[in-house]
Amino acid sequence: MMLGPSLPEASSLSPLWLVPAVPLLGAVINLFSGRRLGRSAGWIASTSVGAAFVLSLWLVIALLERSAESRVHIQHLFDWISVGRFAVGADLRLDVLSATMILVVTGVGLLIHVYAIGYMEGDRRYGRFFAYLNLFVFFMLLLVLADNYLLLYVGWEGVGLCSYLLIGFWFEKTENASAARKAFVTTRIGDTLMLIGLALIVAGFGSLDFGAVLGAPGDTIAKGTATAISLLLFAGAIGKSAQVPLHVWLPDAMAGPTPVSALIHAATMVTAGVYLVVRSAPLFELSGVALTVVLIVGLVTALFAATCALAQDDIKRVLAYSTVSQLGFMFMAAGMRFYTGAMFMLVAHAFYKALMFLGAGSVMHGMHEETDLQRMGGLIRRMPITGWTFVVGAFALAGVFPLAGFFAKDQILEIANHTGRTWIYLLGTLGALLSALYIGRLVFLAFFGSPRSEAAEHAHESPLVMTVPLLALAAGAILAGPLLSTSAEGTLARVLEPVTGPVPHGEGLPTLALSGIATAIALGALALAWWVYASGRVEWLTLRERLQPLPRAAGSGWYVDRAYSTVFVNPGAAAARFTANVFDTKVVDGLVNGVGTGTRRLAAVGRLLQTGFVRSYALAFLLGAVGVLVWVGTRL
Amino acid sequence: MGPHGSLVSVVAVGLSDYLPILLMAVLAIVFAVASLGASALLRPRRPNRPKLSAYESGNDPVRLPGGERFSVKFYVVAMLFIIFDIETIFLFPWAVTFRQLGLFGLIEMAIFIALVFVAYVYIWKKGGLDWSATPPELMDDEDSDEPAAAGEVSLGAR
Amino acid sequence: MIGQAVLPTPELVFEPLLPELVLVVFAMAGLLYEALAKRTEAVVHLSIGLVGVVLAGGTSLWLWDWDGPATVLGDAVSADRFAVLARLLLLVVAALGLLLGHQYFARSGDEQRGEFTPLLLFATSGMTLIVASADLILTFLALEILSLALYVLTGLTGRRAANEAAMKYFLLGAFSSAFFLYGVAMAYGATGTTKIAAMALALTGTGEAQALAVLGFALLAVGFAFKVSAAPFHMWTPDVYQGAPTPITAFMSAATKVAAFGALIRVLDVAFQALAWDWAPVVWGLAAASVVIGSILAIAQTNVKRMLAYSSIAHAGFILTGLTAAGSAGIRAAMFYLVAYAAMTVGAFGTVMVVSGRGEKRTRIGDYTGLARTNPIAAALMTLFLLSLAGIPPTAGFIAKVNVFSAAIDAGYWVLALIGVVTSVAAAFFYLRVIVLMYMQEPEPAAPSLTEKVGIGAENSATAILAIPAAATLLLGVFPGVIVGIIRDASVLRW
Numbered sequence A: 001m002m003l004g005p006s007l008p009e010a011s012s013l014s015p016l017w018l019v020p021a022v023p024l025l026g027a028v029i030n031l032f033s034g035r036r037l038g039r040s041a042g043w044i045a046s047t048s049v050g051a052a053f054v055l056s057l058w059l060v061i062a063l064l065e066r067s068a069e070s071r072v073h074i075q076h077l078f079d080w081i082s083v084g085r086f087a088v089g090a091d092l093r094l095d096v097l098s099a100t101m102i103l104v105v106t107g108v109g110l111l112i113h114v115y116a117i118g119y120m121e122g123d124r125r126y127g128r129f130f131a132y133l134n135l136f137v138f139f140m141l142l143l144v145l146a147d148n149y150l151l152l153y154v155g156w157e158g159v160g161l162c163s164y165l166l167i168g169f170w171f172e173k174t175e176n177a178s179a180a181r182k183a184f185v186t187t188r189i190g191d192t193l194m195l196i197g198l199a200l201i202v203a204g205f206g207s208l209d210f211g212a213v214l215g216a217p218g219d220t221i222a223k224g225t226a227t228a229i230s231l232l233l234f235a236g237a238i239g240k241s242a243q244v245p246l247h248v249w250l251p252d253a254m255a256g257p258t259p260v261s262a263l264i265h266a267a268t269m270v271t272a273g274v275y276l277v278v279r280s281a282p283l284f285e286l287s288g289v290a291l292t293v294v295l296i297v298g299l300v301t302a303l304f305a306a307t308c309a310l311a312q313d314d315i316k317r318v319l320a321y322s323t324v325s326q327l328g329f330m331f332m333a334a335g336m337r338f339y340t341g342a343m344f345m346l347v348a349h350a351f352y353k354a355l356m357f358l359g360a361g362s363v364m365h366g367m368h369e370e371t372d373l374q375r376m377g378g379l380i381r382r383m384p385i386t387g388w389t390f391v392v393g394a395f396a397l398a399g400v401f402p403l404a405g406f407f408a409k410d411q412i413l414e415i416a417n418h419t420g421r422t423w424i425y426l427l428g429t430l431g432a433l434l435s436a437l438y439i440g441r442l443v444f445l446a447f448f449g450s451p452r453s454e455a456a457e458h459a460h461e462s463p464l465v466m467t468v469p470l471l472a473l474a475a476g477a478i479l480a481g482p483l484l485s486t487s488a489e490g491t492l493a494r495v496l497e498p499v500t501g502p503v504p505h506g507e508g509l510p511t512l513a514l515s516g517i518a519t520a521i522a523l524g525a526l527a528l529a530w531w532v533y534a535s536g537r538v539e540w541l542t543l544r545e546r547l548q549p550l551p552r553a554a555g556s557g558w559y560v561d562r563a564y565s566t567v568f569v570n571p572g573a574a575a576a577r578f579t580a581n582v583f584d585t586k587v588v589d590g591l592v593n594g595v596g597t598g599t600r601r602l603a604a605v606g607r608l609l610q611t612g613f614v615r616s617y618a619l620a621f622l623l624g625a626v627g628v629l630v631w632v633g634t635r636l
Numbered sequence B: 001m002g003p004h005g006s007l008v009s010v011v012a013v014g015l016s017d018y019l020p021i022l023l024m025a026v027l028a029i030v031f032a033v034a035s036l037g038a039s040a041l042l043r044p045r046r047p048n049r050p051k052l053s054a055y056e057s058g059n060d061p062v063r064l065p066g067g068e069r070f071s072v073k074f075y076v077v078a079m080l081f082i083i084f085d086i087e088t089i090f091l092f093p094w095a096v097t098f099r100q101l102g103l104f105g106l107i108e109m110a111i112f113i114a115l116v117f118v119a120y121v122y123i124w125k126k127g128g129l130d131w132s133a134t135p136p137e138l139m140d141d142e143d144s145d146e147p148a149a150a151g152e153v154s155l156g157a158r
Numbered sequence C: 001m002i003g004q005a006v007l008p009t010p011e012l013v014f015e016p017l018l019p020e021l022v023l024v025v026f027a028m029a030g031l032l033y034e035a036l037a038k039r040t041e042a043v044v045h046l047s048i049g050l051v052g053v054v055l056a057g058g059t060s061l062w063l064w065d066w067d068g069p070a071t072v073l074g075d076a077v078s079a080d081r082f083a084v085l086a087r088l089l090l091l092v093v094a095a096l097g098l099l100l101g102h103q104y105f106a107r108s109g110d111e112q113r114g115e116f117t118p119l120l121l122f123a124t125s126g127m128t129l130i131v132a133s134a135d136l137i138l139t140f141l142a143l144e145i146l147s148l149a150l151y152v153l154t155g156l157t158g159r160r161a162a163n164e165a166a167m168k169y170f171l172l173g174a175f176s177s178a179f180f181l182y183g184v185a186m187a188y189g190a191t192g193t194t195k196i197a198a199m200a201l202a203l204t205g206t207g208e209a210q211a212l213a214v215l216g217f218a219l220l221a222v223g224f225a226f227k228v229s230a231a232p233f234h235m236w237t238p239d240v241y242q243g244a245p246t247p248i249t250a251f252m253s254a255a256t257k258v259a260a261f262g263a264l265i266r267v268l269d270v271a272f273q274a275l276a277w278d279w280a281p282v283v284w285g286l287a288a289a290s291v292v293i294g295s296i297l298a299i300a301q302t303n304v305k306r307m308l309a310y311s312s313i314a315h316a317g318f319i320l321t322g323l324t325a326a327g328s329a330g331i332r333a334a335m336f337y338l339v340a341y342a343a344m345t346v347g348a349f350g351t352v353m354v355v356s357g358r359g360e361k362r363t364r365i366g367d368y369t370g371l372a373r374t375n376p377i378a379a380a381l382m383t384l385f386l387l388s389l390a391g392i393p394p395t396a397g398f399i400a401k402v403n404v405f406s407a408a409i410d411a412g413y414w415v416l417a418l419i420g421v422v423t424s425v426a427a428a429f430f431y432l433r434v435i436v437l438m439y440m441q442e443p444e445p446a447a448p449s450l451t452e453k454v455g456i457g458a459e460n461s462a463t464a465i466l467a468i469p470a471a472a473t474l475l476l477g478v479f480p481g482v483i484v485g486i487i488r489d490a491s492v493l494r495w
Helices: A014-037 A040-064 A096-119 A126-145 A149-167 A174-205 A210-214 A223-240 A249-255 A258-267 A269-279 A281-287 A289-310 A315-335 A339-366 A384-398 A404-418 A422-447 A464-484 A491-500 A511-533 A540-547 A550-555 A560-592 A597-602 A604-609 A614-634 B007-014 B016-042 B072-096 B098-126 C015-036 C042-063 C081-108 C116-132 C136-154 C160-191 C196-203 C211-227 C236-243 C246-271 C273-299 C304-323 C328-356 C376-390 C396-410 C414-440 C450-454 C456-478 C481-490
Strands: A072-083 A086-095
Touching (some): A014 A072, A014 A086, A014 A126, A040 A096, A040 A126, A072 C396, A072 C481, A086 A096, A096 A126, A096 A258, A096 A339, A096 A491, A126 A149, A126 A269, A149 A174, A149 A223, A149 A249, A149 A258, A174 A210, A174 A223, A174 A249, A210 A281, A223 A269, A223 A281, A249 A258, A258 A269, A258 A315, A269 A315, A289 A315, A289 A422, A289 A550, A315 A339, A315 A404, A339 A491, A384 A404, A384 A464, A384 A511, A404 A422, A404 A464, A404 A511, A422 A511, A464 A491, A511 A540, A540 A550, A614 C160, A614 C273, B072 B098, B098 C015, C015 C081, C015 C116, C042 C081, C042 C116, C081 C116, C081 C246, C081 C328, C116 C246, C136 C246, C160 C211, C160 C236, C196 C246, C196 C273, C236 C246, C236 C304, C246 C304, C246 C328, C273 C304, C273 C414, C304 C328, C304 C376, C304 C396, C328 C376, C328 C396, C328 C456, C328 C481, C396 C414, C396 C456
Antiparallel strands (some): A072 A086
16 A cells, blocks of 8 residues: 555656656757757657656556555655645655556657657757657646646646747747737636635645545535635636636647647647546535536537637637537536546547647648648548548547547446436537537548649648658557447546546436437538538538628637637736836836835835934944843833 | 842842942932033023133133044054054963963964964065055055945935 | 962864864965965965865865764854854855955956955854854854954945945944843853853753843844844944945855854754743844834835845844744744845845946946846846745745744744735835836936946856856755755754
């Protein structure tokens, strides 16, 4: 049993600290000598993540060899902060939940690193790019391996920083820089609330360790406190995982290089919010209300983002809104206490969404950075590997049997049905329908039909270094379902059970009927998409005009951005202008020039005493001494 | 009663013998303040120059040192005198009890003399003992002063 | 008299005094070099100083594992780890002071002052002696050694402002010494000894309040309060810190506090340990007055050096806040604070030195307008140090403040902690104001960039020196755990 900090005795799990350390080493090497390394910077970065992956695999196998109850390993690295009685250590925690996460992060991360070697070819800041990417992997691993909320928060902020740096990687273009800023500021809202949540945890539990907080007896804190803490933590998750209402940064974040979109904004960082909720599940369950909030936010986001995705013409923006929507599904699952379902969807989604992002990058690579769906078409003949792997990813997302996405979504809807949440089930099914529609639209517009531009006709397949990761991810998207979870209580669920608790049970429609409905909906939606966008029998642009203003509104994300500009950004800017013009000139400059009359008055007493004459100083000294003696004398 | 009583009892018991002196002092102060105060209230105020000048037994007042500049050399010499004076005074009792103090005393005194000796060499070489040629370090070097910019005349006067 | 028995003399155990002996020997070597060499080189002076400091540091380190008697030379010098840690901190500050001073004189265009290095070493020897002193007479001697050296250092450049500062410091310092000495006399009257350990023994177990001892403590406290610039004995601080050459301000603001607090801790937690109930209110009052006065008056300052001087008054109050908790909890909090404070204050004054330029022309707060444009590195360093002084995470100042507040709260002085927190918020204003000026406003068109003035080389090496306190400030803020163990070992006073 691993309850206390690990002893220095040798354990098969003691190299745990190397998992985050190796990518950090890669980052340091690339940061300081990336320019001299040239092309090998990419290989160094990939090797470091690869090593971390192999190591993770080894550790996870060693972990699974233990009996189910003892699959926890806590490694105490050093005392980090100790202030009075409050102490936080730099502790890593390897349990089944973090094991799942590190495999996803390093595994998918490795493939994306390799892909990026080809994709970033010829970039001026090649080494810098891989340094940031490695740094990101380090912080992400720190986030999922942390054994206390503070270390998790460090990783949380670290990935945010890397995201900021990578979205704005090509900062020469103003829109990239402003997208980076937007992402940073928007997520910061959630982060700040989360930090308040951490403060409440300290107040309530006197500790930030997972063991102390999540293993505390149920009556340690009041229900209201638990709700407050859970909602504040969830606010952080909303920001990081781009849920409504803080989703606005993710579509803009697509300004970054495509491997970044795949790694950070699809597979890993944005899923940190889901991880946080699953990890903190005992707190959310204590509250109860908080779980309902998670469920509703997830559902609203899933539907809302799906409609937006349906109307995007930019291939990466479709995928971005799709990611937001899929994350909504994960939160739905978590909100129904189906944590294993959320985790399974997280894993499956990491495969097929990373696959599609990389596919989109490959398309852009082959078409001179073209991202407009209207200028594509028929690409599958020009770039078969990219095309067919993309189709696999899309079908997985749409929920076609037996791909990973099918099991993931089907199980979530099944739990909704079986726990008596009929409305959730119906709306979730609507979400699934919309998902199949938008991804079908994307696939058929881009890869099928006839080419609609010069570039599309002359597109070329990408080099091997990019297509091999595509094939590997496609294999993952196909195999993840059968291997990990063919039912709500599949392999992954059984493994995760010691951390997440059992899967909720209930009665509802038979599983087979639900699967049938889901498959019918997915295939029907895909067929509809084919008929509209690729059969040549429908003028989809005319159709779109006829439906105006609906597509325009959806395409703009239902004007949420504009609303935020009006309500928050413009008044904020006005306040900033006021500060700059009035506050700075009047108050700050006033002080600086020594004519701030207010401060003069404040310091009037002080100035009277501080005359510059030694005799008055000595007098003050004497009075002080007399004061001390009198003070002491009165107490005798 | 030892010194472990309260403050009041220390004063009352330990110092009771001095009570008459205290009373005397209080009386003196009261008398001085009262007579000066009374005269200030009662006397006519018609000042003129001789009345305001300092009283020096009927002689014309001599100008006080505060108004004149003495050479800084006097102070240097005075300080050096004190230093070496103390050295001598310190050496004398040591010499008397040299045997009783033994090795400890010898080492302590060696350290002390070494320190003073180094100071002596330093002062000698720097010209501190030289009355005629005043070394620049010890001069009131007016020209290296900054011009007294407005607001920087005196520290702290703001 | 002849043939009389040998007088009782202490055993000759000089090892625990080695750091001071080394410092004094090198100081004298510096003096002789200055006096005897035909042409003196600044580099030679610097080397003498640095070698002396490093050797003293080495001997101090060696004393960490000292297993001889706890006190030597007739119970006058203590050989515990507390003294070792305080010495090491002082020696690091001294090394930084030497390097900064070397830079300062190299570029100021003033005549080289060969006395700088010996005086600084003498001052340091007084400081390292005072933290190890276990006898109030020795404490007083060490206090005078460091004070006299500091008075001269303050006026070293001979500028009018420096002379004025030195004179004020000297007069008021002499005044405070008198109080200190009177306190020693009272304490002797109460206990019949000046040895700290014997004093503690004499005071324990008598039970009653001991008027003379408390009076003696109050007078000693006045003397120490002057040295650490705690209100209401702080009046000299702004004038002296502003008038003294900036590297010397950097040195003395950090080192004097470490030294005086080191000695004060011994007096509070050993000698007057039994009277904790009586001295805590005095410390409480001094702490409250210091944080309030330091923070409020800093707001009105227009000169950066003066502002930092008031800030140092406030920080003295914070350290005193930690000391209200008697025993090793308070010592730990205060020691961490001293380490953090030394790093950030040397850094802040060092940056002021870099910015002030030749002849200390640019020390007004207005001179920092737009510094981020003209000298981004100095602006970044200044920002770091100011954030730390303000106590904003992730800097050393934050952890240090949390430590002293929690020590005070644990000892039951939550009102004092509350005062500290509130004034910290107020104080953040004047630190942030400078940061805003540096980053959010355009430089004055007339403001010359630094590189024009002193040349890139000089600026770079000064900045490189500042990397040490900057790294310490960050490291202690992010990984305070690294020195917690050391401080825990050092917080046990042996007597």
